Structures are given as C-alpha cells and as structure tokens.
Amino acid sequence: MNSAPASDPRQAGPLVLGIESSCDETGVGIVRGTTLLSNTVSSSMDEHVRFGGVIPEIASRAHLDAFVPTLQESLRTAGVTLEDVDAIAVTSGPGLAGALMVGVCAAKALALASGKPLYAINHLVAHVGVGLLDMPENRLPEKRLPENRLPENLGALLVSGGHTEILRIRSITDDVELLGSTIDDAAGEAYDKVARLLGLGYPGGPAIDKIARTGNPKAIRFPRGLSQPKYMGTAEEPGPHRYDWSFSGLKTAVARCVEQFEARGEEVPVADIAAAFQEAVVDIITSKAVLACRENGITELLLGGGVAANSRLRELTGQRCRSAGITLHVPPLQLCTDNGAMVAALGAQLVMAGIAPSGVAFAPDSSLPVTTVSV
Amino acid sequence: MLILAIDTSAVASAALISDDAMEGVVDSFATEDTRSHAEVLVPGIEQLLAGAGVSGADIDLIVTGVGPGPFTGLRSGIATARTLAFAWNKPLYGLMSLDAIALEVAESTGAPAEFLVATDARRKEVYWARYTLLDGQLPELADGPHVGFASELPDLPVYGAGAGIYADVVKADEDFQDTQPSAASLGQFALALLSAGRELPDSTPLYLRESDAQVPGPRKRAL
Numbered sequence A: 001m002n003s004a005p006a007s008d009p010r011q012a013g014p015l016v017l018g019i020e021s022s023c024d025e026t027g028v029g030i031v032r033g034t035t036l037l038s039n040t041v042s043s044s045m046d047e048h049v050r051f052g053g054v055i056p057e058i059a060s061r062a063h064l065d066a067f068v069p070t071l072q073e074s075l076r077t078a079g080v081t082l083e084d085v086d087a088i089a090v091t092s093g094p095g096l097a098g099a100l101m102v103g104v105c106a107a108k109a110l111a112l113a114s115g116k117p118l119y120a121i122n123h124l125v126a127h128v129g130v131g132l133l134d135m136p137e138n139r140l141p142e143k144r145l146p147e148n149r150l151p152e153n154l155g156a157l158l159v160s161g162g163h164t165e166i167l168r169i170r171s172i173t174d175d176v177e178l179l180g181s182t183i184d185d186a187a188g189e190a191y192d193k194v195a196r197l198l199g200l201g202y203p204g205g206p207a208i209d210k211i212a213r214t215g216n217p218k219a220i221r222f223p224r225g226l227s228q229p230k231y232m233g234t235a236e237e238p239g240p241h242r243y244d245w246s247f248s249g250l251k252t253a254v255a256r257c258v259e260q261f262e263a264r265g266e267e268v269p270v271a272d273i274a275a276a277f278q279e280a281v282v283d284i285i286t287s288k289a290v291l292a293c294r295e296n297g298i299t300e301l302l303l304g305g306g307v308a309a310n311s312r313l314r315e316l317t318g319q320r321c322r323s324a325g326i327t328l329h330v331p332p333l334q335l336c337t338d339n340g341a342m343v344a345a346l347g348a349q350l351v352m353a354g355i356a357p358s359g360v361a362f363a364p365d366s367s368l369p370v371t372t373v374s375v
Numbered sequence B: 001m002l003i004l005a006i007d008t009s010a011v012a013s014a015a016l017i018s019d020d021a022m023e024g025v026v027d028s029f030a031t032e033d034t035r036s037h038a039e040v041l042v043p044g045i046e047q048l049l050a051g052a053g054v055s056g057a058d059i060d061l062i063v064t065g066v067g068p069g070p071f072t073g074l075r076s077g078i079a080t081a082r083t084l085a086f087a088w089n090k091p092l093y094g095l096m097s098l099d100a101i102a103l104e105v106a107e108s109t110g111a112p113a114e115f116l117v118a119t120d121a122r123r124k125e126v127y128w129a130r131y132t133l134l135d136g137q138l139p140e141l142a143d144g145p146h147v148g149f150a151s152e153l154p155d156l157p158v159y160g161a162g163a164g165i166y167a168d169v170v171k172a173d174e175d176f177q178d179t180q181p182s183a184a185s186l187g188q189f190a191l192a193l194l195s196a197g198r199e200l201p202d203s204t205p206l207y208l209r210e211s212d213a214q215v216p217g218p219r220k221r222a223l
C-alpha cells in the first residue's frame, strides 16, 4: 500500500460505488474521492461478434446475469463493504434503454438495501470525470490541485461505438455544454460497418486499425462528412453543422468503392481501403474537434471513449492539438472504454460539490442531454 | 416467516407475505400500467417496508416472478430482487409468474379441474400455461409456459388478461379477464409451497423468445 500523508487531499474524500450498464459492458467501480480503488468490468462483446454489432436484448440479458458477480468482485478488489460506501452512482443515460434499466434497477435496490444516497448521472460526463482520477497517466488532477478546481477552458472529445461528441466543461458538476456531435452513426459504428464490408470481423475498430498500418491512406480519397461551406459557415457566422460529424455518407462511399473493384473483377485492396477510411474518419474528427477548441477558447482537451484506443486517432489528435497549442489528456485505456469507475469518479465529484442526490424515483433516459450532469 | 415478493412480468408489484398475517398478506402494491417498473418498484418496496415497520434484516427470503413477460419490464423485478438478496444476504427464489393467477383461480368459486392462464405477450401473442386442480390443493402446472397465438390455445377455459384481450377467440373467464400476475399471489403461492415442504426454483428468467437479432448473411458481391 502507498501511504500518503493524511493531509494529502487525494487520500480523502467520499467512498463512492459507480454502476455502468448503458451498452455492452457491465461495470462496477469504487473510488475514494479521486483515488481509484477498483474497476470491475464484465463485457458481453463476445456474444455480439456473430451479429457484427451490439444487440440490445443480448446486452440486457448479459447485464442481468453479470451484475451481482461484478458488484461482488469490485467490492472484494477495493477491500470495502457496502456499509463502508458513502454514496452510489449509476448511469441513467444516455444509452440503450433496456440495458440502462438493469443498472438503474440494481442501483436503486442497492440504495434501498444499504440506505445510501443514490446519484443518477450522465454517461458522457462520466467519461470526462474519469480524467479527474489520480493516476500517473492523468495530468488533470495535478493541474486541479491544490484548489481542487478544474483547468479553465476544458473540453472533451468522446469517440466510441455509441457516441461522437465534443463538449465544453465549465464545471463538471453542473455546467457542461455540447458543442458538436454526430448526426447519424457514431464513429465506432462506422468502423464496425466498414469492417464488415471488408470482411475484417467485429469489433471493427481494432481490426481496421491493425490492417490500416499496412495500407496507403492516400490510395483512395473518401469524403469528409459535413465539411462543405454550407454546413461549416464561418467562425463569425457558423453554419448549421460547424462542429458536427456525419459518417453514413462515408460508409456508403466505402461500399461503392468495394463494389467497383468487384465489378471490374479486380482484387479489393482491403488494406488501402481500411487505411483511407480510417484517415477520413480521423481527419474529420480531429479537424472539427480542434476547430471547436480554438473557436471556443478550449486549451485543455480530454480524449475519451473506446475509440481513444485507435492509434491513428491518438496520433493525429496529438499532432493537431500540439500545433494549436492545446494540451491533450488521454486517460489510461481501460478507463476510456465504458466502466463503473468513471461513474463513481463523477459521483464523487457530485458528493464533494454538495449536489443533492437523485432519490429512487427517477426513470432512466436513453437520450439524456449532456447538459443534465445528474438527475 | 416473512417473504418479500416481487413481480414485474406485466404490471410492477411487490408484497410482504407472512404466515402470521391474515390470508398471508401483510401489505402489497401493484401498478396499473405495464411500462413504469424502473421508476415505481423500489419506491413501492420502500413504502411497504416502512408501512409494515420492518427492515431488510427482518425478511427471511425473497421471491421474484421469473416471467414469462415482456423482457425489459421482467428484468426490472429480477434485477431488483437479485440485488436486494445480495445486499441483505437473503435466499432468493423464482416462481413462474403465471402461477400467481393460477392460485387466484384455484381459490375462486367454481374453478375447473383443468384450465389455462394467459397474459399479454404483445405482437398478437400470449404467454400461457395449462394447470390442473384437485380439490383443496395447489394448482399444478401441467404444460408450459409457452408463447403463441391466442387462436391456437387448447380448448379450455382461459384466465388472465391475455384471455381478456382475445375474448373473441378464446373461452375467456369474465371475472379474470383483466387479471395480471401479482406479487401478493405469487408470494402466497411461495409460502404455500414452502409449507408443503416443496423446494422453490432459482431466479433464472423465462424469456421464451430469443432476441430478434439476425445473424447477417454473407455480403452479396457486386458481379
């Protein structure tokens, strides 16, 4: 055990248990203040492979069976009991309705049985909350201390199978603004669909990332969605989708490209198409994110979501942030994908800020807006 | 013996069952609608406990309905029951939800020796099971549960809300045409089974249907 002086604020704080079930990961994490104690995740990803995407009903069934064992393991790892816990936090949205329902019902039951306050929180903001945990890879807490405040001008770029958003965080407990988001598929979904087109299997992100390294990203030029002037406008007069993304046109372009090779009887250059597709996704994500940062005075950017694992996304985001004078923060990967620790981390911030708990009568909301940090 | 019973296979309901109470039921609640389980269930259980002046420590075991029923609602009750059982460290059992209606039929006057129980399975189908009844005994499950079209049920009197919806094609019992599975009856059934020395099953849900997901076929090549 690392023993820190008792006066170190990082060693204090409320003991919070966080529950996550918005997609295909059942997660239970425990934090004390900003210290991570456990992060147990059970994934049903293997059960979705043959379908080439997350099947909500299969995910929900898996959550029901995984919840209690995951909870048990998380408590054991953290070395705490339910009685020790000061508060419980649960993802109440956004996410898959049936999947959210399992975590929310379990969290309410846990709150009832233990008599602990319950916080219903926003999944997207929790992706940011995880960046506030004290660990070597997370540089935000360093900047936050000693006044326990976040850097001013903080933004977050969230990219996963379920979401693609750029946020501005003025206060993690009560002032989060959505600057832009995908208007159709999430980036991760586009990866899954294109991987299927190219016969690369599921999940598409790692498969495409791997083969793209052997391909030429300039071999083909795929369209960058919502990049035309009519959508972008200018900084003074922004168009309707200046910071938004669209990936459905890109997916169609890849399908057409594959068909053309086949129609000509030529071998499909899978590695080149994968590399060119990945370049199109990563280019448009990072250019719009950096644009949003520059035009909104954001100087610290946190990268979150499962697609943060993508090597090219990390590389290009890093490059473009550096040349724009933006400091990029990437939490450790197991905290970028969906997990319970991020829910606990945000829950602890809410407790420390003195925000009132949610009670047990709220309903999960599959389209909870990002402006609602807690219900 | 104090039992906490929960069923969300159709409406959301919970009950405290005790062999010391009149008719076995200390107190119970049930919603009318079939879509607000996640909101109302835990607040309802909280009130039940407060009203009866009991805490988790006073409960001897938990019984949950395991369906069949619409999936998302059904899971609300099972997730709640499993978590309470874990947190309170109490044994948990599961009973087939249609048993709740079967017990009410058995306790009504003029109950036939053989009958069906049916609830709404949506998509023009019902969840159903066949029961047999000997005088003064608990109803025995003879067949089911199944999911299928009301028009294809065996030719027997049908009890429960599933019969009410399809009264034009089944022999629906009028007194039971709105009856949904309730935690109160389910808990009474559990108490009766335990008193008779019978073992209760676990809380594995009875979905009866697979998820709708289709495994995608091979992509057609353009040629």
Ligand SMILES: [Zn+2]
Pocket (backbone or CB within 6 Å): A123, A127, A160, A162, A305, A337, A338
């Ligand atoms: Zn996520």
